[in-house]
Amino acid sequence: MVQEFNNLIQDGRFKGKANFVFTPEISASLGSMFGTTFNPGESIVMGRDYHNDSRMLKRAFTAGVMSTGVNLLNLSDCTFPMLQFTIRRFGASGGVFFSGGHTAEGIYLRFVDAGGIELGRSEIQKIVNVQATGVRRVDPNEIGQINAIPQTLDVYIKSLEQFVNKKKIGKANLKIVVDCSYSPTGRVSPILFNDLGVETIALNTHYRQRSGTPIPNISTIRNVADIVKASNSHLGVCFDIDGSRILVIDENGLEISFEDLLMLFVCCDERIQKSKPGCIITTPSISPVAKRFIEESGFVTKQVKNEPGEISRQIREERACFAAADTLKYYFPQLAPISDGNFILLKILEIMSLQEDLISSLTRGFPKGKKINKSITVSQEVIDNIHDEIRRVVLKNGYKYHDILNEVKIISEDGTSVSLKVALYRTALLLSGESDDTNKAKEMISHLEKLISEF
Numbered sequence: 001m002v003q004e005f006n007n008l009i010q011d012g013r014f015k016g017k018a019n020f021v022f023t024p025e026i027s028a029s030l031g032s033m034f035g036t037t038f039n040p041g042e043s044i045v046m047g048r049d050y051h052n053d054s055r056m057l058k059r060a061f062t063a064g065v066m067s068t069g070v071n072l073l074n075l076s077d078c079t080f081p082m083l084q085f086t087i088r089r090f091g092a093s094g095g096v097f098f099s100g101g102h103t104a105e106g107i108y109l110r111f112v113d114a115g116g117i118e119l120g121r122s123e124i125q126k127i128v129n130v131q132a133t134g135v136r137r138v139d140p141n142e143i144g145q146i147n148a149i150p151q152t153l154d155v156y157i158k159s160l161e162q163f164v165n166k167k168k169i170g171k172a173n174l175k176i177v178v179d180c181s182y183s184p185t186g187r188v189s190p191i192l193f194n195d196l197g198v199e200t201i202a203l204n205t206h207y208r209q210r211s212g213t214p215i216p217n218i219s220t221i222r223n224v225a226d227i228v229k230a231s232n233s234h235l236g237v238c239f240d241i242d243g244s245r246i247l248v249i250d251e252n253g254l255e256i257s258f259e260d261l262l263m264l265f266v267c268c269d270e271r272i273q274k275s276k277p278g279c280i281i282t283t284p285s286i287s288p289v290a291k292r293f294i295e296e297s298g299f300v301t302k303q304v305k306n307e308p309g310e311i312s313r314q315i316r317e318e319r320a321c322f323a324a325a326d327t328l329k330y331y332f333p334q335l336a337p338i339s340d341g342n343f344i345l346l347k348i349l350e351i352m353s354l355q356e357d358l359i360s361s362l363t364r365g366f367p368k369g370k371k372i373n374k375s376i377t378v379s380q381e382v383i384d385n386i387h388d389e390i391r392r393v394v395l396k397n398g399y400k401y402h403d404i405l406n407e408v409k410i411i412s413e414d415g416t417s418v419s420l421k422v423a424l425y426r427t428a429l430l431l432s433g434e435s436d437d438t439n440k441a442k443e444m445i446s447h448l449e450k451l452i453s454e455f
Contacts (some may be wrong), residue, residue: 005030005128012121012308014109015101018053022107024060031064032137033130034111038093040069040138045095045112045149047075047083049183049241050207053107054098061096061109062146069138072146077184079243081340082156084116088336089155099242102214102387102403110308115316116336118309157192160343163335164350170197172353176345177201177236177249179224181215182208185243188342198349201231214387215241218422221406225253225424234352235359239341240405245328246341247405248348250360255424258404259290260363261348262324266297268351268362271334275299275321281314283325285402285411287434289369306402312337326409327402372441374431374449375423382455383422386429390420393451410448416440418448 008014008022014030016022038044046062048054065072073092075083080097087095095112111119111127119127176193178200180186186205193200203224216238228236228249236249248256266272266280276298282291283306294301299321304314306325315323315337323331329339332347348359355362382389390408394401402409407421416435423430431448433441 005033005131009121009124009128012124014124015106017106018057022057022109024056027057027060027109028064029131029135030109030127031061032067032135033064033127034061034094034096035065035068035070035144036130036136037127038068038070040136040142040144041071042093043071043073043090045073045075045083045087045090045092046097047078047080047086047095048098049100050077051100051210053210054100057107057109058096058098061098066144066146067138068136069142069144071144073149074146075149075152077187078152079184079188079341080110081243081338081342082152082184082188084112084336084338085156085159085340086149086152087112087114088116089152089159090149097242100210101242102216102240102405113309116338117312117316120307120309120313153187153191157188157195160192160335160340160346161196163332163343164346165354166196168353169346169349172349172356173199174235174349174352175199175201175231175233176349177203177224177227177231177233178345179203179216179220179236179238180205181220181239181241182206183215183239183241183243185239185341188243189239189345192342192346193349196346196349201227201233203227213384216247216405218383218406218424221247221249221255222424225249229253235348237341237345238405240328243341244339245330245405246344247328248359251358252360253424254360255406256359256363258324258326258328259287259369260366261330262286262290263293263366264351264359264363265322265324265330265347266294266299268355269322269347270354271332272322278321279318281311281318281320281323281331283311283327284415285409285417286324286326287369288436289367293367326404328404369434370438372433372438372445374433374445376429376431376449376452378427378429378452378455380427382452383427383429385455386420386422389455397447397451410444412440412444414440416444418444420448 418433435441
């Protein structure tokens with residue numbers, strides 16, 4: 001039975017196709033196992049995305065937790081950062097979140113500790129091991145309670161606003177386009193940004209049945225870019241489904257790279273600047289140019305693996321002033337040691353307001369790495385399935401990869417990385433390699449080009 005649960009663990013989280021691999025029975029068992037790790041009478045927070053498979057598995061999990069005498073604070077549908085905030089705000093002992101990933105056919109189950117930080121591999125294994133030692137069951141009169149948390153959304157929004165210059169943002173007369181990706185972000189972003197006086201065109205705020213293509217995908221990203229240009233907006237963003245990260249599009253309809261946004265925060269965020277010579281946490285696959293920029297700006301860097309909760313734990317351990325992972329996650333510890341897509345956008349708008357300039361101008365002068373580039377024309381069918389195909393191929397060939405919404409970063413054993421991105425305005429894939437040894441980058445691009453030609 002323990003092995004059955006271990007088979008569900010992928011990339012440090014539980015994941016599986018609902019009703020086939022990740023069944024309600026397994027979800028209920030996981031709930032009782034997780035509940036057993038707490039004392040009877042303690043409370044945990046639960047949340048999910050909009051989709052029916054998440055709802056089904058969450059309800060089964062709820063029964064398992066309650067059977068152990070643990071109480072539940074039910075957020076229903078929410079973003080992952082909002083769940084993390086709620087745990088800290090109400091002093092809960094932990095939490096769980098059910099959601100599909102950017103490309104996942106299945107459902108991810110993410111466990112969170114009392115500090116709002118996602119549990120890592122060792123903590124996950126402790127939950128699995130409960131099955132061997134035995135779960136706790138309580139008498140019927142001691143079964144855990146389930147309660148709603150009224151007005152949590154309002155408290156969460158007001159808390160985000162406290163950490164930025166609201167007056168300056170409100171006076172800047174900004175207009176933005178926000179794609180909420182058919183997720184609970186649609187309940188947060190329009191209220192948050194309208195409340196600050198930012199004119200907001202909100203897209204895909206409603207529930208839509210899960211489809212076979214990733215969300216956001218190249219079609220939704222192109223739609224945002226087109227609307228930004230047509231409406232003369234200052235900025236466009238596409239949220240990930242769980243609300244923890246965003247893809248940023250400038251006023252010209254062009255993507256802002258992870259490195260440019262990272263350098264923008266390092267050099268223009270007032271709180272980060274005042275933290276010199278503080279520590280900034282990054283991931284090993286970050287561009288050498290970005291790492292050098294951080295260090296030349298007067299900060300110390302520390303690189304940690306991009307695994308569930310690891311960056312957040314290192315922020316606390318090092319008392320870091322900022323952190324960033326090249327999966328488009330940015331961490332501002334003054335709010336919390338988590339990545340929150342809405343707060344990332346707030347910080348961008350604050351910088352634009354204070355600098356009185358557009359993001360394209362603010363990022364134009366940043367240093368660029370020496371990269372080997374290649375463009376491959378492909379069919380629309382290949383583009384529609386590119387994330388799944390790339391994931392299958394890279395794992396088969398011993399590469400690692402990072403999902404970056406409209407991009408996949410593929411990493412070899414020697415650390416050479418190649419980013420594969422779908423072109424925004426034509427039917428093509430853009431490959432960009434970076435390495436201290438340019439020959440290694442060229443070889444890796446050639447190998448990937450050959451693999452792509454076989455799709």
